[in-house]
Amino acid sequence: DSGVTQTPKHLITATGQRVTLRCSPRSGDLSVYWYQQSLDQGLQFLIQYYNGEERAKGNILERFSAQQFPDLHSELNLSSLELGDSALYFCASSGGQGPYGYTFGSGTRLTVV
Amino acid sequence: AQSVTQLDSQVPVFEEAPVELRCNYSSSVSVYLFWYVQYPNQGLQLLLKYLSGSTLVKGINGFEAEFNKSQTSFHLRKPSVHISDTAEYFCAVSGGFGNEKLTFGTGTRLTIIP
Numbered sequence: 347d348s349g350v351t352q353t354p355k356h357l358i359t360a361t362g363q364r365v366t367l368r369c370s371p372r373s374g375d376l377s378v379y380w381y382q383q384s385l386d387q388g389l390q391f392l393i394q395y396y397n398g399e400e401r402a403k404g405n406i407l408e409r410f411s412a413q414q415f416p417d418l419h420s421e422l423n424l425s426s427l428e429l430g431d432s433a434l435y436f437c438a439s440s441g442g443q444g445p446y447g448y449t450f451g452s453g454t455r456l457t458v459v
Numbered sequence: 460a461q462s463v464t465q466l467d468s469q470v471p472v473f474e475e476a477p478v479e480l481r482c483n484y485s486s487s488v489s490v491y492l493f494w495y496v497q498y499p500n501q502g503l504q505l506l507l508k509y510l511s512g513s514t515l516v517k518g519i520n521g522f523e524a525e526f527n528k529s530q531t532s533f534h535l536r537k538p539s540v541h542i543s544d545t546a547e548y549f550c551a552v553s554g555g556f557g558n559e560k561l562t563f564g565t566g567t568r569l570t571i572i573p
Contacts, residue, residue: 389563
């Protein structure tokens with residue numbers, strides 16, 4: 347157990363729907379990162395939050411949004427889902443500012459049918 | 460901008476043989492380098508990292524990597540592999556303070572042959 351908890355582990359939904367992925371960071375970690383892993387794009391950085399505020403944005407679609415709550419857990423919202431959004435979505439957390447590497451959760455596998 | 464190139468998509472190796480997984484990076488600023496491992500149906504686990512100091516970095520499970528600034532490389536090595544090392548290995552680069560996002564390579568699938 348890495349200490350980063352992601353729920354749900356698996357999600358199957360239809361095109362056009364909206365889903366919410368949840369991440370609880372490791373105790374004490376202030377930064378949360380979201381990554382998407384797909385066969386054609388590999389591991390892509392989506393977005394980073396630090397202590398409740400957006401800190402960096404990557405290749406995140408406009409249909410996707412995220413937030414970090416006061417208790418530091420984070421949610422990634424995916425809407426108007428398309429078949430191409432099927433992927434493994436990882437959350438990671440780190441202790442603060444600095445390039446020290448993250449701790450990853452086990453991911454949420456999203457399948458859009 | 461930063462980028463990472465993993466030169467081999469698949470590497471088959473006999474059990475107890477040595478292995479080297481290659482990684483080259485490109486960055487216009489100071490770099491911080493990482494190797495992660497992903498076992499089947501699992502998340503990513505940090506193997507080792509280079510932040511500064513000694514260019515030879517030792518990690519978990521007997522892996523080590525050498526940072527070579529002149530060749531912009533960060534190759535991962537293990538002197539003797541085991542069946543349990545079968546996994547996908549990712550090299551990644553981070554830009555440092557204020558730019559902590561990781562840019563990953565495309566991964567190398569290491570297959571251990573009994």
